[in-house]
Amino acid sequence: MTPRVEIFRGNDLALPDAEVNVVIDVVRAFTVAHYAFLRGAAEILLVPDVAAAFAVREERPEVLLAGEVGGLPIEGFDLDNSPARFALAELEGLTIVQKTTNGVKAALHSLGAPAVLLTGFSNAEATAHYLQARYGGSDARINLVASHPTGDEDFACAEYIRSLLLGEAMDTDEVRRRIYGCETVAKFLDPARPDFNPEDIDYCATSLPPAFVMAVRQDARWTSVRKVTL
Numbered sequence: 001m002t003p004r005v006e007i008f009r010g011n012d013l014a015l016p017d018a019e020v021n022v023v024i025d026v027v028r029a030f031t032v033a034h035y036a037f038l039r040g041a042a043e044i045l046l047v048p049d050v051a052a053a054f055a056v057r058e059e060r061p062e063v064l065l066a067g068e069v070g071g072l073p074i075e076g077f078d079l080d081n082s083p084a085r086f087a088l089a090e091l092e093g094l095t096i097v098q099k100t101t102n103g104v105k106a107a108l109h110s111l112g113a114p115a116v117l118l119t120g121f122s123n124a125e126a127t128a129h130y131l132q133a134r135y136g137g138s139d140a141r142i143n144l145v146a147s148h149p150t151g152d153e154d155f156a157c158a159e160y161i162r163s164l165l166l167g168e169a170m171d172t173d174e175v176r177r178r179i180y181g182c183e184t185v186a187k188f189l190d191p192a193r194p195d196f197n198p199e200d201i202d203y204c205a206t207s208l209p210p211a212f213v214m215a216v217r218q219d220a221r222w223t224s225v226r227k228v229t230l
């Protein structure tokens, strides 16, 4: 038996029932989340909008607010949505509150499955290993959600994860080419748009050695993300 893997595209989907929803945002939200954990963050809280992020800080002043609107930093937030910045940040033991246009929104629409994982390309191999260990050899339904409604970067990553699960590993250079070539990335590579850092895309398109996955947990109060070690 092999898992039944389906790919969806969008950030506000009503997904069919599945054992696990895997929400993908390569540029940039879940690459940022991956680097946040690598830099020591304890937890990420997902929020739907800027007001909700400020409300969390009212209640829990120790948190750091991170995210973007239209790809740009948000006034009053501590961090933006740049993996290049997160890769250098000192985040040991901290809680990050994350608000982004596609990845976080798609995750908040994907909470209906018993397990929900988040990933960019940087952690796609780890995520595929984890899924293979838990669901390989079964006919479990796995929904892969490419969160950008039109861009190819998340869809390419979804196809890569599916290929690993089906034992037909896609060439990672091909995935990287699709990331650099997608419409979402054009503004990062445009010298006339200095607000967008091209280095971010290098982080988004670099696969790191598998170590942990990013799992979502929902309770009455918070939608939180934590590391689960492989």
Ligand SMILES: O=C(O)[C@H](CS(=O)(=O)O)OP(=O)(O)O
Pocket (backbone or CB within 6 Å): 025, 027, 028, 029, 030, 068, 070, 071, 072, 081, 100, 101, 102, 103, 104, 148, 184
């Ligand atoms: O900040 C990002 O990279 C995007 C917004 S945009 O595509 O750059 O306008 O948000 P995300 O939720 O990380 O896709």
Ligand SMILES: [Mg+2]
Pocket (backbone or CB within 6 Å): 025, 026, 027, 028, 029, 102, 103, 147, 148
């Ligand atoms: Mg994105």
